Amino acid sequence: MLLAETLRSSTFKLALIAIGAFGVIVSGIFSYVYLSTSAYVRSRSDGEIAAEATRLRDAYAQHGRDRLVELIKQRTADRSFAGHFYLLADPASAILAGNLGQWPLSVVTPSGWTEFRASPASPQATERPLVRAMLENLPGGDRLLVGRDISDLDNFAAQIRAAVISIVVLVFVMAGVASILVTRRTVGRIESINATSRAIMASGLDKRIPLRGSNDEWDRVAENLNLMLDRIQTLMGEVKQVSDNVAHDLRTPLTRMRGRLEKAHHRPRQEEADQALIDDTIAELDVVLRIFLSITRISQIESQVRKSGFRSVNLAEVAGEVVELYDAAAEEDGTRLFMAGDREVTVTGDRDLIFDAVANVVDNALKHGRPAGRIVVASENVGGIPVISVSDDGPGIPAEQHEQVFKRFYRLEQSRYTPGNGLGLSLVAAVARLHGARVEMLDNAPGLVFKIWFPAPGMPCP
DSSP states (O other): OHHHHHHHSHHHHHHHHHHHHHHHHHHHHHHHHHHHHHHHHHHHHHHHHHHHHHHHHHHHHHHOHHHHHHHHHHHHHOGGGTTEEEEEEOTTOOEEEESSSSOOTTOOOSSEEEEEEOOOSSTTOOSOOEEEEEEEEOTTSOEEEEEEEOHHHHHHHHHHHHHHHHHHHHHHHHHHHHHHHHHHHHHHHHHHHHHHHHHHHHHOTTOOOOOOSOOSHHHHHHHHHHHHHHHHHHHHHHHHHHHHHHHHHHHHHHHHHHHHHHHHHTSOOOHHHHHHHHHHHHHHHHHHHHHHHHHHHHHHHHTTGGGGGOEEEEHHHHHHHHHHHHHHHHHHHTOEEEEEEOSOOEEEEOHHHHHHHHHHHHHHHHHHSOTTOEEEEEEEEETTEEEEEEEEOSOOOOGGGTTGGGSTTOOSSTTOOSSSOSOHHHHHHHHHHHTTOEEEEEEOSSSEEEEEEOOOTTSOOO
16 A cells, blocks of 8 residues: 555655656766776777887888888787787788788778787687777788787776666666655655544544654654644634633523513503613614624734734823723722823834723723722833733732633633623734734732733834
8 A cells, every 4th residue: 555655656756757867867977987988998008009000110111021020020929019919911911920810801991990809819718809900001012900909908898887887777776765765754654644634534633643753844744733733623612612602692682682572572562661672672782793893803803904004103192092081980980090101102003903902901900900999001111112001909810811811702700790791802812913912911919910012113022
């Protein structure tokens, strides 16, 4: 199964193409080495043969045939010229001198370079030497052959050729084996991911891609996919929680509306009672509509479409407007609402969204803070970083729930009878993400400090 997958994989096909291209290059290089070496060796031998032929030709030109015959006899008798071949024949092909028994039958060219197999040097020899020779037609019609045994050179060239072929074959074999091993490893890792994907589709998001501990690129891919699955599982859990909370929050007002309408349906018409029923029903519908409006608003913020409206915003002005908006409500509750900090704290963003985010935090502080307590809205530059904060002296939020409160419809009071829909801090988190800001909650001992750190111009969020 794995072998079939390996042979069908695109990685293996690409590896074969790479091997072919690499093999052509390697073959070309070694062929060049072989041809260059062979040509160099033969050129050295040809140079020596040509020089000897020139000496003999000059002797013939200066002293005639007898001197040339004498020189050839001296050469063939001299052991230092072993491996050299000479032959002088008259116009009728009669042998005049030399160490060859006859004119080579395979030599048909009248002059120039030739190669042939000579007769064995001794009766006991079984191998005929390979001779490279130069042929010349002398002025008197005589023919001169000067050659040299190049069997060793030919064997050397043959060894080089065999070595080149062996190396090329070895390269192809090793490249083929390596490509199969690499492809099998790649296919194995991909199949592991595919198997996990099939298991997830079959049984749910609790499966994860196994890691091999090699910390290679495949492990990093698996880690990222596992993190993505973790994120998807978290989002699915949040979606389920949101669905449950929406159902719970809508069931109460809708049930009340239905009960009132059913009661009114079965009784005689009463103008005052009917008008009260209509007013209550409209109020309940407004609650439902506000829930859907908040969800839609958060979704719009998270889609990043509002970034086109970013402008320079002074956080001190936003803080002042929020304090002014909630001043009357705080006074009714006996809460003291203050503004503090710098007069000029500039960020780039959507003024309305920043206002809504800060207003939601202040609204939470008024609803859940200590009666007749103290709330401070401050804007300041901390080390060049713009930050706006809301601090109170109420009961605060347990540290283990700091992350939970940003989920949609999440409430600290799980019975869900406290007014509100649990979307305020979700909107704050969405606005912060849109602006690249960071939300921080700190213990105010007692109470809570809620900070939004905005990125400084040209810098990421701290």
